[in-house]
Amino acid sequence: MKAFFKEFKKFITRGNVMDMAVGIIIGGAFTAIVNSLVDNIIMPLISAIFGGTNFDSWNVTLRGSGESAVVLGLGTFLAAVVNFLLIALVLFCVLKALNKASEMRDKLLHKEVAEEAPKTKICPYCKSEIPVDATRCPHCTSVLEEAAKS
Ligand SMILES: [Zn+2]
Known part of the structure; x- marks a missing residue:
């Protein structure tokens, strides 16, 4: 048990956990922004392009009505797909930028070594x-x- 706490302490003092916590908090806020972007800007634009179609009305009722209705939520699903694609795209760009940054850092760090070769x-x-x-x-x-x- 003592070894466990020792390892845990090592884990949280390494700094990665703080990075991770910041990442999660920013990620959460970021998700809200992307959701809003999709719901309030992109989906209305797509709706406008398709002649004012409201995607919520794309939900197809298979059977019944009211609260007991069986509904295919096509519009809702489409919004989720657009949401996912946007998040994936932005994440890809962020990762690419991070990769470039770490590549540049590596280059700077290894410059002296390379000169000594x-x-x-x-x-x-x-x-x-x-x-x-x-x-x-x-x-x-x-x-x-x-x-x-x-
Ligand atoms: Zn020779």
């Missing part, structure tokens, strides 16, 4: 110093198999 190598035939990506030695004109393959 050797730029020259020794030709196995004449033992001269040549560029690391050379496929043919400039000194003895030997074809360098290793570089040619990669």
Whole structure:
């Protein structure tokens, strides 16, 4: 039990949990915005395009009427699908931006390492110093198999 709490403490102090909490809160607020966007702006626009059709009236009553009616909620379903597609699209864009940001960060972090990487190598035939990506030695004109393959 002590080990469990120790691990839990490690987990919540690592900072990921705070990130996660912020993400969930922003996600919740974001969902409300997307829902509103779909319900109040996009669905009315689609309705207008289709000649003032109210999507709520797309619900097809199969049998009965009133509260006992069996209804196919096509309009409601369509709204949910548009909702999902919008959220997926926005998430995709956000993830893409995040990926780019972390890629740039990695580049900055690894820049120094990359600069330290050797730029020259020794030709196995004449033992001269040549560029690391050379496929043919400039000194003895030997074809360098290793570089040619990669
Ligand atoms: Zn050589």
